[in-house]
């Protein structure tokens with residue numbers, strides 16, 4: 172879908188500073204960032220540690236506001252988080268008191284989705300956790316937890332998927348599998 176600006180996602184002159192150390196001036200992290208993406212596009216943002224990649228992602232997600240500039244997604248000014256813009260973090264953020272199955276079905280239930288069991292089963296299979304449906308997060312390895320986090324987000328079929336080095340805790344083989352899976356995954 173295009174919007175009034177002609178872009179699916181538009182990052183328009185986004186700047187961000189953070190307080191510096193006591194007595195120092197503010198830390199300029201993002202300076203007039205412009206970027207746009209069309210539907211279906213995959214964009215990777217690379218840069219040295221501390222250059223502001225996560226900060227930009229957090230602004231697109233609506234977790235933090237920019238000092239200047241704006242983010243427009245599907246014609247709407249981003250001002251807060253939305254399930255339309257899902258985020259997978261570097262380390263998995265799961266509900267520790269819920270099983271794999273319940274972590275993945277949580278968002279679907281809240282949304283009142285039908286066919287929850289079919290969808291959850293499918294995504295558990297895709298991320299290769301078939302025999303672990305009833306395990307709790309602390310019974311899984313870091314990479315397995317990350318796969319649950321990915322399935323939990325993808326099952327909701329978000330319009331925008333923001334990933335902050337989500338495969339960092341996976342081994343090379345799992346990383347390959349996960350990348351190809353997420354590129355080809357789509358609700359049917």
Ligand SMILES: Nc1ncnc2c1ncn2[C@@H]1O[C@H](COP(=O)(O)OP(=O)(O)OP(=O)(O)O)[C@@H](O)[C@H]1O
Nearest residue numbers: 189190198200218219220221222223224225226227
């Ligand atoms: N809440 C905050 N308060 C103060 N400074 C912050 C805050 N968040 C980020 N920063 C600073 O902003 C700069 C950019 O951080 P950010 O996490 O965006 O970098 P990054 O490019 O994602 O780094 P990495 O690749 O190491 O994860 C860093 O200097 C960091 O210290």
